[in-house]
Amino acid sequence: xxxxxxxxxxxxxxxxxxxxxxxxxxxxxxxxxxxxxxxxxxxxxxxxxxxxxxxxxxxxxxxxxxxxxxxxxxxxxxxxxxxxxxxxxxxxxxxxxxxxxxxxxxxxxxxxxxxxxxxxxxxxxxxxxxxxxxxxxxxxxxxxxxxxxx
Numbered sequence: 001x002x003x004x005x006x007x008x009x010x011x012x013x014x015x016x017x018x019x020x021x022x023x024x025x026x027x028x029x030x031x032x033x034x035x036x037x038x039x040x041x042x043x044x045x046x047x048x049x050x051x052x053x054x055x056x057x058x059x060x061x062x063x064x065x066x067x068x069x070x071x072x073x074x075x076x077x078x079x080x081x082x083x084x085x086x087x088x089x090x091x092x093x094x095x096x097x098x099x100x101x102x103x104x105x106x107x108x109x110x111x112x113x114x115x116x117x118x119x120x121x122x123x124x125x126x127x128x129x130x131x132x133x134x135x136x137x138x139x140x141x142x143x144x145x146x147x148x149x150x
Contacts, residue, residue, distance in 0.1 A: 113137025
């Protein structure tokens with residue numbers, strides 16, 4: 001019998017969606033479980049690049065510290081229909097439009113038109129995220145809040 005986690009990792013797109021859902025729950029352990037080791041993250045928040053065996057945990061720690069400092073809470077990431085969902089052998093590449101909503105000191109903010117780009121690799125029958133990049137879309141992002149606060 002296949003475990004529920006293995007079921008979620010049967011396709012690259014399922015892994016990416018599971019990662020977004022774990023992000024929305026604030027479940028750092030679940031995000032890390034979906035990440036290959038070593039992994040890589042490229043994001044608009046300084047220091048912009050996280051890599052190595054604890055990349056996703058380090059990014060999450062830094063993102064939460066920045067959010068707390070800026071009064072940002074209640075992150076929710078919504079992914080649209082993938083623009084690219086390419087699989088060749090044990091490698092996959094997914095690009096999905098995304099919307100990020102959050103609150104700044106209680107006020108709702110929406111960042112639409114972002115892109116979530118993900119490279120995955122299949123390891124022992126599971127698709128794991130090897131790297132992801134967030135490209136900001138329209139509207140206010142966390143970096144804009146940081147610049148306005150300084």
